[in-house]
Amino acid sequence: MKSIEKLVRKNILNLKPYTSARDKFQDGIFLDANENAFGSVVKSSVKNLNRYPDPHQKNLRKALSKHINIPTEKIFFGVGSDEIIDLSIRIFCEPGKSNVIIPSPTYGMYKVACEINDVKVKSVPLDNHFDINIEQVIQAVDENTKMIFLCSPNNPTGNLLSANRIKKLAKSFEGIIFLDEAYIDFAQSGSFVNQIEIFDNVIISRTFSKAWGLAGVRCGYCIADEFIINLLFKVKAPYTLNKLTSNIVLKAISQSKKRDEIVQRILRKKENLVYQLSQLKFVEKIYPSDANFILVKMKNAESVFDYLNKNKIRVRMRSDDERIKDCLRITVGTEKENNLLIKLLKEFE
Numbered sequence: 001m002k003s004i005e006k007l008v009r010k011n012i013l014n015l016k017p018y019t020s021a022r023d024k025f026q027d028g029i030f031l032d033a034n035e036n037a038f039g040s041v042v043k044s045s046v047k048n049l050n051r052y053p054d055p056h057q058k059n060l061r062k063a064l065s066k067h068i069n070i071p072t073e074k075i076f077f078g079v080g081s082d083e084i085i086d087l088s089i090r091i092f093c094e095p096g097k098s099n100v101i102i103p104s105p106t107y108g109m110y111k112v113a114c115e116i117n118d119v120k121v122k123s124v125p126l127d128n129h130f131d132i133n134i135e136q137v138i139q140a141v142d143e144n145t146k147m148i149f150l151c152s153p154n155n156p157t158g159n160l161l162s163a164n165r166i167k168k169l170a171k172s173f174e175g176i177i178f179l180d181e182a183y184i185d186f187a188q189s190g191s192f193v194n195q196i197e198i199f200d201n202v203i204i205s206r207t208f209s210k211a212w213g214l215a216g217v218r219c220g221y222c223i224a225d226e227f228i229i230n231l232l233f234k235v236k237a238p239y240t241l242n243k244l245t246s247n248i249v250l251k252a253i254s255q256s257k258k259r260d261e262i263v264q265r266i267l268r269k270k271e272n273l274v275y276q277l278s279q280l281k282f283v284e285k286i287y288p289s290d291a292n293f294i295l296v297k298m299k300n301a302e303s304v305f306d307y308l309n310k311n312k313i314r315v316r317m318r319s320d321d322e323r324i325k326d327c328l329r330i331t332v333g334t335e336k337e338n339n340l341l342i343k344l345l346k347e348f349e
Helices: 058-068 080-092 109-116 134-140 163-172 226-235 243-254 256-278 301-310 335-348
Strands: 075-078 099-104 120-125 145-151 176-180 202-207 220-223 283-286 293-298 316-318 327-331
Touching (some): 058 075, 058 243, 075 080, 080 145, 080 176, 080 202, 080 226, 099 109, 145 163, 163 176, 243 256, 256 283, 256 293, 301 316, 301 327, 301 335
Parallel strands (some): 099 145, 145 176, 176 202
Antiparallel strands (some): 075 220, 202 220, 293 327, 316 327
């Protein structure tokens, strides 16, 4: 573990984390946290909203551990994946000195989080198949490179990254690989989670926003070596996950079969949507997708985008990379939503 310890900012290693009233005691008569002992002003099915939530996320970690067959010690929950991204950068990157590598095109929040933390970003293009360009990434690494961000399935291209290339990077790179698997449930294979015991420098982040349908509760989690998980607990604010969120996520985990059924429905709708889009004359290419969205190249993408907006159909215009400048990213909707989209596109044609 010494190799990982060398990557951590010295002030983080020496940090004495804030000690909250619930760090040690989760039961008894609570006269230690200046809470309102007379209860909250609203009624809820969640008990004891007048009391602070568990800062150690014990029940959540235990439930998820059983579901994904990963030890609780290797699991950390955050306020969406975005909090985990930010905390990881703060742990490993020195502001004004460190840099990270982000293959492009990909999820824009990695870059934003780095800029907020005054960490330089080196952008390395994905290859022609939107997979990791190993040689260029390795060439971009220098003595101040602390992290490499990867997204698989990738957003906005929708494809899984090569597991063998991720392994090669994890072996050769002496920093942290942050692997975002937000859309992995739609791929149904290709997760790197079974490699987490082998590579202690990999952080795998996931979210309840996509397949679980809980974007509104803002909850994500990551899987990593216990040393990294302990660092995340060390730097996070004491009570980041509230009881309402925790309660909903616990219920969701207990109903994972329902999630699986919904994922299958989305995949069937995606297959039909791909077929319908392929029949349109102005559609030039539909990229293979392992996610719940489709990247579509069109002859007049900007005009289509404006037309759909006027009809209150919202899709994403992608122009941050030359190779996808004429592409729209379309999320798979309900049958009614997809049918309306296709109807409008046929009328545009």
